[in-house]
Amino acid sequence: MNSPADPAFGLIQPARRGNAFEETVERLLHAIKLGVFPAGARLPAERDLAEHLGVSRSTLRDGLADLQAAGYLTIQRGRYGGATVSAELPSSAPGRGGEPPERSDVEDALTFRAVVEPAAARLAAQATPSDGARTHLLELLHAVTGADPARYRPLDARLHLAIAELAGSPSLTLAVAQARSRTDDLLDRIPFLAVNLHHSDRQHAAIVRAVLGRDPHRAQEAMMAHLDGTAALLRGFLLDETGDRRPGK
Numbered sequence: 001m002n003s004p005a006d007p008a009f010g011l012i013q014p015a016r017r018g019n020a021f022e023e024t025v026e027r028l029l030h031a032i033k034l035g036v037f038p039a040g041a042r043l044p045a046e047r048d049l050a051e052h053l054g055v056s057r058s059t060l061r062d063g064l065a066d067l068q069a070a071g072y073l074t075i076q077r078g079r080y081g082g083a084t085v086s087a088e089l090p091s092s093a094p095g096r097g098g099e100p101p102e103r104s105d106v107e108d109a110l111t112f113r114a115v116v117e118p119a120a121a122r123l124a125a126q127a128t129p130s131d132g133a134r135t136h137l138l139e140l141l142h143a144v145t146g147a148d149p150a151r152y153r154p155l156d157a158r159l160h161l162a163i164a165e166l167a168g169s170p171s172l173t174l175a176v177a178q179a180r181s182r183t184d185d186l187l188d189r190i191p192f193l194a195v196n197l198h199h200s201d202r203q204h205a206a207i208v209r210a211v212l213g214r215d216p217h218r219a220q221e222a223m224m225a226h227l228d229g230t231a232a233l234l235r236g237f238l239l240d241e242t243g244d245r246r247p248g249k
Contacts, residue, residue, distance in 0.1 A: 012036065014054035019229035021195050024055050024063040026236030032072060032085055043073075043083040062195040070191040101186060106238055109186060110231045113179040117160065118223045120176050123167035125211045125219035134212055137162050141208050145201045149192040153184060159204060163211060163223075183230065190237040199229065 012031050015023035031037050043049060043064075050060040064083050067073045071090040075083045129137070140162050144155035157180050164176035203226040210219035 012052065014052065018225045019199070019232055020055045020059050021062055021199055022229040022232040022236075024053055024059055025067060025193065025196075026232040027053060028063060028067060029072070029236040032089070037085050039085050039089060040087050041085050043085070045082070066191075066193040066195055070193075100189070101238060103239060106186060106234060109179070109182040110227075110234065112175075113183055114224070114227055114231070116172065116175045116179050117164070117227060118220045120164040120167045120172055121207060121211060121223035122216045122220040123169070123172070124163050125214055125216040127166050127168055128214075129166055129212070133166060137166070137208060137212065141204055144204060149197070152192070152197060153187065156200070156204075157184065159208075163207065166211065183234075186234050186238065187230070190233060193233070196229070196233060200226065203229070 012027050015027060028037075037043055044052075046057050046060055046064075050057045053060065064073060064075060068075050068083070072086055073083045074086055075081070137159075140155070140159045144152065144159050147155050160180055161173065161177055164173040167173070203222065207219060207222045207226060210222050
């Protein structure tokens with residue numbers, strides 16, 4: 001079993017604050033793909049791993065549970081339990097089949113989205129929405145919050161587009177729609193993670209509060225934090241630590 005003193009731990013960077021769950025998943029996936037935790041290997045004790053990643057044990061357990069659901073780990077409870085890397089890792093994530101995306105395509109899509117959506121959120125917070133527009137935005141937030149996975153993504157996209165619409169620029173709204181479409185093509189290739197959806201719900205609420213509270217800086221920062229979480233998961237599932245395609249894909 002690896003331990004925090006093992007040099008291999010140097011390949012696993014601590015998660016940053018703000019998207020601890022998503023980055024925990026990303027770090028663990030990278031460690032598995034790099035062979036730090038090879039197939040069949042047992043992960044370090046939760047206490048040691050959480051301390052190294054700089055996250056709470058509850059956040060780590062959520063990440064481990066969702067990686068188990070995605071087929072990367074098996075988890076046994078009890079005195080001699082723990083998380084073990086699956087003997088046979090998933091060859092592809094649930095969702096669309098076919099060739100995996102190129103590194104350049106993933107990074108281009110994420111960069112495009114990271115530019116247009118925070119800008120749209122900032123401009124939306126500078127606008128003066130009508131009572132109808134405020135109500136509509138709150139209704140969309142309510143609809144996506146807690147939605148089941150089968151309905152989540154379209155509702156999520158509609159909320160993001162509504163924020164862009166408040167910015168008052170049809171061209172910007174179109175750019176956000178294009179960015180979202182490209183991101184959805186990538187998201188279709190990875191599993192739905194329940195904790196990530198809950199995290200997204202909280203972030204959506206923070207973005208909407210900032211927009212309706214007419215706080216451009218907070219709106220932009222909240223949107224950037226939200227997109228960073230999605231980017232971490234996409235890189236974790238689709239790319240290896242060097243940014244190349246996942247091995248074997």
